[in-house]
Amino acid sequence: MPTLNSWMVLSHAERRRLKKKGIVAMDDPAVTSKVDGDSHGSIVAQDTRDDAISKKRKQSTGNDDTSTDPISSKKRRRKRPRSKKPHSRSLTPSPITSISAISTGHISVTPQWLPSSAVARIRQDAEALRTAGAFTQSAIGGREGESQKMALRKRHSECCGLFDDAEAVGKDVGDIRIRDALMRAIADLRGTLSATVQPLADVMELQYLYYPGVGNGFYGKHIDQQHHVPVHRVISMVLYLNDEHWNSSTDGGALRAYPSPAHPPVDVDPAGGTLVLFDSGKLLHEAKPTQRDRWALVGWFMAAGSA
Incomplete structure (x- = not known):
């Protein structure tokens, strides 16, 4: 025992x-x-x-939802749905203000049509193209050699066509992505204008424009649609690419518009992101001498069937 x-x-x-x-x-x-x-x-x-x-x-063995197998007993992790980020190649412009003013020969001004971050990237693209030699001396109504020769007493600026000059220097120059996004934003703008003002052609002129500072850059009084221009421009567009705090009283460079003899002139500061639209064949306007380098994107929409 x-x-x-x-x-x-x-x-x-x-x-x-x-x-x-x-x-x-x-x-x-x-x-x-x-x-x-x-x-x-x-x-x-x-x-x-x-x-x-x-x-x-x-x-635990009697529970149908679990298992004694150490591998199968691990909790299955749910995949977190990825948040949809805004497309990096798209821009979100602000709504156009006073769009009805275009048809009456007045000027439509939309401050901050594009955010300052986008404007800075577009200006950097323009600066890179100018450094690469894509800009040429502007002529009255176009580039030198394409139309009437530039008279220094009338205009002093440089331009770069986005559909030819920019592409000629190669895709490795400048910011192609922001340029493509800009093209899409302007295509949407063309659709809006075509539906609200008048039918427009699918093609247009589009240029980067540079006015040198210290009082040298300017463009005297003129109307965009002139007899020597081979295409029929109906709506002019200007998107300023400067600092958003531009002050024309000290910096110069204002856009001065003359709607009619019965109305006083209208001055527009070329502040970054500001979009200006007007009738190409009606509005007399000028770019006052600038004390700072002045950058802009300019374009002309054509009448449907004219291009």
């Missing part, structure tokens, strides 16, 4: 087995039983903690 010399906690199954051997009475509390091994080996009882663990395992 083995001697009881150590405290051990017995399960009901162990107590039944030991009772058959005459070692422990069935009614002895499991927590007060003592056993020791005999000559054939030690008798090992299960700890109540093992019972608790075994019970939990049985419960």
Whole structure:
């Protein structure tokens, strides 16, 4: 008969087995039983903690949503839906103000048509193209050699056509992405004008324009649609690419428009992001001498069927 010399906690199954051997009475509390091994080996009882663990395992095995397999029991992580970021190649212009003024021979001015961040990128594109030699001396009504020769008493500026000059220097010059986004924004503008003012052709003229500072850059009084211009311009567009805090009283360079003899002249500061629209064949206007380098994107929309 083995001697009881150590405290051990017995399960009901162990107590039944030991009772058959005459070692422990069935009614002895499991927590007060003592056993020791005999000559054939030690008798090992299960700890109540093992019972608790075994019970939990049985419960988890009976649950259909879990598994004892350590791999399959891992929680499946849901993929977080990626937030849709605005397309980096798109611009979101502001709505056009006073669009009805175009048809009456007046001027439509929309401040901050494009945000300052976009304007800065467009100006940097223009500066890179000028550095690469894509700009040429402007003529009255176009570029030198294409129309009437430039008279210094009438105009002093440089221009770069976006559909020919810019492409001629190569796609590695300037910011192609912002230029493409600008083209799409202007195409949308053409659609708006075509639906609200008059039908327009799908093609247009589009140029970067540079006026040198220190009083040298200017363009005297003129109307955009002139007899020597081979295409029929109907709506003129100017998007200024300068600093947004431009002050014409000290910096010069204002756009001065003359709607009619009955109306006083209208001055527009060439602040960055400002969009100006007017009738190409009606509005007399001029660019006053500028004390700072003055940048703009200029364009002319053609009448439908004329291009």
